[in-house]
Structures are given as C-alpha cells and as structure tokens.
Amino acid sequence: MSSSDVNFSLLQSQTNVPVEFVWPEKDVTPSEGDLDLPIVDLSGFLKGNEAETQLAAKAVREACMAHGTFLVVNHGFKSGLAEKALETSSLFFELSKDEKLKVCRIPGNISGYTAGHSQRFSSNLSWNETLTLALKKSPPQVVEEFLTSRLGNDRQEIGQVFQEFCDAMNGLVLELMELLGIGMGLKDRTYYRRFFEDGNAIFRCNYYPPCKQPDKTLGVGPHNDPTAITVLLQDDVVGLEVFAGGRWQTVRPRPGALVVNVGDTFMALSNGNYKSCYHRAVVNMEKVRRSLVFFSCPREDKVIEPPPELVEGEEATRKYPDFTWAQLHRFTQSGYRVDNTTLHNFSSWLTSNSDKKTS
C-alpha cells in the first residue's frame, strides 16, 4: 500500500479498522495513570544563574537516570510560536490529498509526507499522517525551501513557520545539551554542546485522526527514539505515554511546556547512565491529536563515544561499541523497525559485521 492508498477521512469513520492497523495486545495495554514528571524551569539556567542551573541539572539527572523524560518551561521560544506551528501543522494536514502528495516521501529519503507508514510496513501500521523534514546545516533555510518548492508560493507560510520553529528548536537543543552535561557532572560542562554544534536534526509533524477502535490501534508504536535527544510539542489532547515503573503512564499535556526525551544515541553518549525513553502515542475516538517532534542528531560521521570520564575505574566499561549516526540511521531505515531494543540489536549487528564496511 502506498501513502495515497491510506485515506483516514474514510478510515476514521469505519467501525472495524483494517487488520493492518491492529496491534498485538502486549503493545496496547492501557495506561495506568499519569507520569509525575519534573517541570524544569530553564529561565535561571538561560540567564546564567548558577544556583538555578544546579537545581535544573539535578532534576534533569534524576529523570534521565530513571526513564529519560522531563518537561521544560520558560524555554525562551518567541511568544505564540508554538501555537502558530501547531496551527500550521493543521493547515498542512487538512490540505487535499493531492496537495499533500506533492510532498509525498520518496522511498529511500527521509523528508516528505506519509500516511500510516503504509509504504514501509505491511502490519502494525501507525494511525497517523506524518510530515518529516531532514535538517542539515546547509542550506540554512532547508525546511522552507523543501516545502515551498513542492507546495508552491501560495503555501509558503507553511515552510516559513516550520523553518522558524525548527530554528528555535535547534537553539534549545544546544542549551539542553549543556544542561545534560552539567547533570552528568562532566569536567567540561560544554562537552555535549560542542559535540552537537555541527549536528543535524529531523523534524516530524504527527497528525493523529480520531479512531473508532483506539484500544486496538496506535498513533506511534512503542519505541525508543534512535536519535540523541527529542524535544516534543504536543497539543492539548492526551496521547503521549511513557513506560516507567513497569507500566504505561500518560504524559499529560501542559500549556507552555515541551517534553524532552533521551534517545538511543544520547544513551550511548552517556555510557548508559541516562536512559533512552520508551514511549508510544495512543489515539482516541473523538479528537484529532497533533505533535511536533524535533529529533537532534550528531553530524553523520562523528564517532559516538562517551566522554572518557564516564568510562573510568575498575567497574566502568563501555556499554556500547563505537558507531556513527549514519550507521545507526541506516540500520533503522533498511529493514529494522525501531522499537525498544534497537540499540542492543544494532550493537550486535555492528559487532558481528565489524569486518565488513558498514559506514
């Protein structure tokens, strides 16, 4: 099935969803309450107040060592930008199918529009439409250029708003990298910030239509993001869930807050000290849900290895082999579907193929 075959305008009114969208029982066990997350106020840290920086870093450390998720507020985004970006995502996904297909993801590429991931998978399809954009350091306006070149100048506001949103996210990621380094107690608190100064990113808009059988389907299946850290803006509809304390728990939407997740690549960079967040997105019968997700990635050829101080002392050992983001990303895009054992399976695959050129 291609993205043009999946039409959620029809699917969302079907009492019995197609079997391709039905997930195994184990993946759809209901959430058991709300996850109590630290709400990290970044204002003091961003102003250079050391006492508030240490408070923020301590809260980040505790959350990342437990389940890899925390909320940030007073993150410095221009007033109204987050709301405008969510509205713009609705503007895009409510375009006609023909217009959205002008941006359709070409197999083998990252950027583009998809529906249900039907062009990649034949079962456990996602109950969502997505718009994904690969951000490289150049050209600097890559988001706006990609969208406007395909949608036309009369839709240029879509590219402009998402470009501004991604630029703000890029800046926030570097601040968060410094805070993560402080939380880790690194001698050089800028280690991670400097590691990602020349990094890239993937921006994804998720649009989750209502579903008549939300107990059988999933907006996004259970997974750890393979990337470094993820900053996620969700709208006011409940849907994001994190597996913590041995059960699925709801990350309740909070106005003004962004969700920050540790991903596999950062777990490796922390030598396993910070946990990659195991999460999923559920859907509901009544409302569309939207999320805008910014995945930070290192420059593709940089070797992912933790700071030496995290691998010292007789107990300390490397938890994961050296690898590059290019290798891990290719692994997730060529047959292996991201889940919560991606890094483990990738490490085994890399080690057993170490004699072959895998870069």
Ligand SMILES: C=C1C[C@]23C[C@H]1CC[C@H]2[C@]1(C)CCC[C@@](C)(C(=O)O)[C@H]1[C@@H]3C(=O)O
């Ligand atoms: C490198 C990536 C692969 C995915 C997009 C980015 C970071 C998150 C990954 C993903 C969202 C995790 C869940 C499964 C997935 C297939 C999806 O539902 O989109 C993943 C993305 C992908 O493989 O395109």
Ligand SMILES: O=C(O)CCC(=O)C(=O)O
């Ligand atoms: O929509 C959400 O809340 C989660 C989406 C997600 O995990 C992803 O896109 O990787």
Ligand SMILES: [Fe+2]
């Ligand atoms: Fe995710």
